[in-house]
Amino acid sequence: MVKKVRVPACYEQFHCVAAACSDSCCAGWQVDVDAVSWKRYQKEEGDFGEYLHSVMVDVPGEEGQFRLREDGRCPFLNLSGLCDMYDKLGEKSLCDTCTNYPRFMEDYGELREVGIAFSCPEASRLMLSISEPMQFLEGEVSDKGERSFVSDVMWRTANMGIEDMVVSDEEGEYIIHSEAFDREYFQMLFHLRETAFCLVQNRRLSMADRVLLYLDFGMCVQDAFDREAEESLNGLMDWYKDEQRLLSRLKRLRKEAEYLGVVDGERIPKGELRYRLLPEYIAVLYQDLKHCKPSWGILLSEAEKVLHKEMTAEQYHDIYQAYDNDMSQREYEYEHWLSYFVFKYFLKSYFDDDIYGKVQLAVMAYLVVKELAVCQWVKQDREFTKENQIELFHLYSRELEHSDDNYDMFEDLLHTENMCNGEHLRAILLEWVEF
Ligand code: SF4
Secondary structure, X not given: OOOEEEEEXXXXXXXXXXXXXXXXXXXXXXXXXXXXXXXXXXXXXXXXXXXXXXXXXXXXXXXXXXXXXXXXEOOOEOOOOOEHHHHHHOHHHOOHHHHHOOEEEEEEXXXXXXXXXXOOHHHHXXXXXXXXXXXXXXXXXXXXXXXXXXXXXXXXXXXOOHHHHEEEOOOOOEEEOOOOOOHHHHHHHHHHHXXXXXXXXXXXXXXXHHHHHHHHHHHHHHHHHHOOOHHHHHHHHHHHHOHHHHHHHHHHHHHHHHHOOEEOOEEOOOOOHHHHHHHHHHHHHXXXXXXXXXXXXXXXXXXXHHHHHOOOHHHHHHHHHHHHHHOHHHHHHHHHHHHHHHHHHHHXXXXXXXXXXXHHHHHHHHHHHHHHHHHHHHHOOOOOOHHHHHHHHHHHHHHHOOOHHHHHHHHHHXXXXXXXXXXXXXXXXXXXXXX
């Protein structure tokens, strides 16, 4: 049973701006309809019921979907940018996806974590409106969903989708189906994530150092689990929270950097790894994953042209440095981006034991968005506004997190592609830290 709810501190301030949205979630996205709503829609009568049935498509083995219009818009999105389903049948008629988006949710035993996704431009704007480190709030709900000190929004969140999870017992009370929950393992992951937050939000270090240390931490933690050396994890967490030790770890990593410039047996000159490997990563995103929005493909191909075909490795290096200097006051935007990935994905390793994969996902999000940002900054005469950043985070999240096909394919690529391995990522990140 959900007893605690954790949300980002800005969560309650989120409001969908509907018709005023710069990129409605009702355009270009295929919505999977949950089984309960699907059955309800099948029973709908009258003219609207007839229209509804004409756009319902059964997907064998999965939930149903609505047939999108030729322009990729939801069949219920009207010309004023509003939802006809909402208008004709009311808010409660919306399926789970439409009701909850852009909120995402994961249950871990008694804890439910809920956040808002960067794929919604408004959520993205809200998360970047605060320069302080991303904070989280926790509230409690009672067994029967009664609130204690939680606010309205958190209370509703705690009860979201709960009908699917409960059956009534004889006394009319609710029982939640839950599998055996490994509390000890989860607690360990939870503490490891706290350490991860300390690392990515440590403002005494540069963003480049933080990303590097987060990757390093993820590799060490995964290694400890793989060797079944869980007893070493407490020491590891203390170690990664100790400022002096972090500095000496950075020193050591930098020394090792000398030996990391070898890719597939070829020695790559120092300072050229990022220049050589980033276009390969971008090419994978461009060629292997489908593009939900054409603007995404344009951004990817522009980065290759502007930063690689038209620049030497030396110019590329200098441009990155100039960008970092220019944007030094806005490093917190990348910090929030990384904090979001830590919050959303780290604990999911409870379900698949793949901690390093979750860290890799965050590091890739950082590398790719930064590459695209540098490209836009060059193109716009060394200007890159907060709105530009919001747009990049939003697009990346929309393309890679909120297309199930793309997300699954990307996760597989991270596991199978040699070029995305930890050593290469570490080598690339080491080129960003000061020697
Ligand atoms: S993308 Fe966000 S702001 Fe835009 S319509 Fe969807 S939920 Fe509302």
